[in-house]
Amino acid sequence: MMVLCALRRQLLSRSNCGAWARLLQRQSRGCVYSITHGFNQDEIREKLQAFPGGSIDLLKQESGIAVLTINNPARMNAFSGSMMVDLEERVSQLESWTDCKGLIVQGSSGTFCSGSDLNAVRAISNPQDGMKMCMFMQNTLTRLLRLPLISVALVEGRALGGGAELITACDFRLMASGSEIQFVHKHMGLVPGWGGAARLVRIVGSQHALKLLGGALKVEPELGLQIGLADGVLEAEEDALPLQQAEDWLSRYTKGAAPVIRAVKKVVLSGRELPLSDALRTEKDVFGTVWGGPANLQALASKPKHK
């Protein structure tokens, strides 16, 4: 029940003003794990920082669409420990950008992400540290998915392991021609740990999820579209790079006033995650934040008065 209230509080927080709101925001960031689960964020953050390399870069654009880039090209954009910490910090920044409407998540140098950095994985392979890394990434990716904006993963090259899990924490996925998504976990004697299995079942259904995980199947664009893992395929174009193509695709759904687009995500999020009565109450509350708002009044003023 606490999580439901926390999610409702998060959805309704109009802004980050005020220490109380920030405290609530921190408490109700929709984190899955907290100190009550034996999860000490500062402790695991310090451990992860010991594995440096690469960065997670965030760019906010005038269009209201931000671009988050997984940037570790020397290692096929594998997630080092410090990049996991970076990602949490970028999600915190996105949570505070109240005029942001959309987000594109991409990899640098023409490929998406090849999962955790195997050097870091080897160093934290003991169960305790592995579970802490898992909880840290589950918290971050859950907050990413719950951002009140519309997100799309732009998959070029390969999205493997944790990289495949990351794309399930976006609302949509666009695959460039020739790209591949593969949940390689089985080959490592693992199952997803960053929440990728739970989200994959909700995206493609349990039958397809069982095949993708049990078979560690390579998902190319055609199969991705067929099973609903991909929402679109980007064919190579001479005059438009994949990022521009992705932005053109996303802007169909983010065109309009930021408060309205953010309210759209909030009501869909509550419909997806909350029991019906809670979802209806949240929808009513979110409706109250836009009814009579600037965009609503402007729309009414532009309509001809009916006799």
Ligand SMILES: CC[C@H](C(=O)O)C(=O)SCCNC(=O)CCNC(=O)[C@H](O)C(C)(C)COP(=O)(O)OP(=O)(O)OC[C@H]1O[C@@H](n2cnc3c(N)ncnc32)[C@H](O)[C@@H]1OP(=O)(O)O
């Ligand atoms: C819960 C998530 C889960 C976990 O945390 O336990 C994981 O995500 S575990 C990691 C799962 N990912 C993989 O197993 C992919 C490993 N990489 C590959 O299979 C290949 O590198 C591939 C297919 C991505 C690209 O192959 P290609 O031949 O094109 O390039 P190289 O293999 O030569 O790679 C270039 C360069 O990048 C380094 N690299 C690639 N992936 C990783 C990685 N995940 N961790 C660390 N380093 C990685 C690779 O070692 C090469 O570096 P170099 O110094 O040139 O040898």
